Amino acid sequence: MRISQLSRLGGVRTQTIRFYEQQGLLTSPDRQENGYRAYTEKHVRQLSFIRRCRLLDLSLPEIRQLQKQQDDPHQSCAAINTLLEDHIADVATRIDALQTLEKQLMSLRSRCNDDRQVERCGVLAEISEMDPAT
Known part of the structure; x- marks a missing residue:
């Protein structure tokens, strides 16, 4: 084909x-x-x-x-099991990181709960003040 x-x-x-x-x-x-x-x-x-x-x-x-x-x-499938265990651990680490990101985003969203003008937007102000290293 x-x-x-x-x-x-x-x-x-x-x-x-x-x-x-x-x-x-x-x-x-x-x-x-x-x-x-x-x-x-x-x-x-x-x-x-x-x-x-x-x-x-x-x-x-x-x-x-x-x-x-x-x-x-x-051959033994031990290497396959190890590979999968490592992958599962990596997935768990990524899930933790995504949950942390979710909390950060929810906190950020709470900075602006009303209909303000963009110049007074709490979300944009918070992003502007964030430390990029964190």
Whole structure:
């Protein structure tokens, strides 16, 4: 199949497929005599796996690591568990940061609860006085 067909089946743009190839996540396809890439069902499976990993917010290096583990199916899955535990910890850290941001935004929003003119807007005044290092 051609890249446009793989794109439709995989639900991604052709540029994304080329990017995954460049990153080594998608096996480089054979070339036909006319120079077109010839994709197979293997590429569809690889692309589906990559997309599912991205839905889990796994990074490209994490996906690459999982693919390496897939290539040796008789080894222990301890490395996979460690990767996932690290990813879960990263997600928890980001959640904490987003909750802190939410509190800051709510506090900021409380600075201006009425219909003031912009020149007296508490939100803009607070933002102007904020320390960028915090």
